[in-house]
Amino acid sequence: MKRRYFVPGYDEDDLDQEAGIVLLRSAKYFKKTREVSFGTYYSKNLRNRVIDLIRLNNAEKRKPAEPLKSVEENADYYSATVMDPTAASPEHSAIVGESLQQLYLNCSVNEKQAMHFMLSSDGKLTLDDPKRRAIYSAFERCKWKYKNKIN
Known part of the structure; x- marks a missing residue:
């Protein structure tokens, strides 16, 4: 899945988590009476989920107006403006x-x-x-x- 599709904004851990969720849903809804193996059923569901994620990320209404900024690149700015919940008041x-x-x-x-x-x-x-x-x-x-x- 990682080699076939690129999902913007998702790293390896995110994709592994999505695959786990799809596996659980596939196991829950799989019916043996269908004339398809579980592996085929799961891979089809996984492929559909990846395509859904790509569509979600590429939707015009969800695209940011300006490019996203990395927290690491602007560490000084964010350290001064973002509240630290672990810091004592x-x-x-x-x-x-x-x-x-x-x-x-x-x-x-x-x-x-x-x-x-x-x-x-x-x-x-x-x-x-x-x-x-x-x-x-x-x-x-x-x-x-x-x-x-x-x-």
């Missing part, structure tokens, strides 16, 4: 910072140490069992204070 960061400062003022010395340890470590506690339990308990008290007193 400055307002939210300030609110969380204030909340953590309030929490820190309301915590005991042990809770402060536990909070510092839990927030700075990678989550692996290599302490003996009683100390680990004490740190977890203190941190749980910090979480409770944060949820019930601060927020």
Whole structure:
């Protein structure tokens, strides 16, 4: 299919995905009573789907008014104009910072140490069992204070 037809805007992964969808639909609607093998039925459906994709992409009403721009070519422009959903908002960061400062003022010395340890470590506690339990308990008290007193 990739060698026979060129579908503008579709890369190899897109075509593989379309072929998988056609395979599932072909398996769903294939009837053994027809005098055709499944392979022939599937290849005909696949060919028809590729032609449909080519028609969709070549339709005049779907052609862009100006050529499409690559994000990679204009990385500086898009990095300044496109919102990054993974980036923290400055307002939210300030609110969380204030909340953590309030929490820190309301915590005991042990809770402060536990909070510092839990927030700075990678989550692996290599302490003996009683100390680990004490740190977890203190941190749980910090979480409770944060949820019930601060927020």
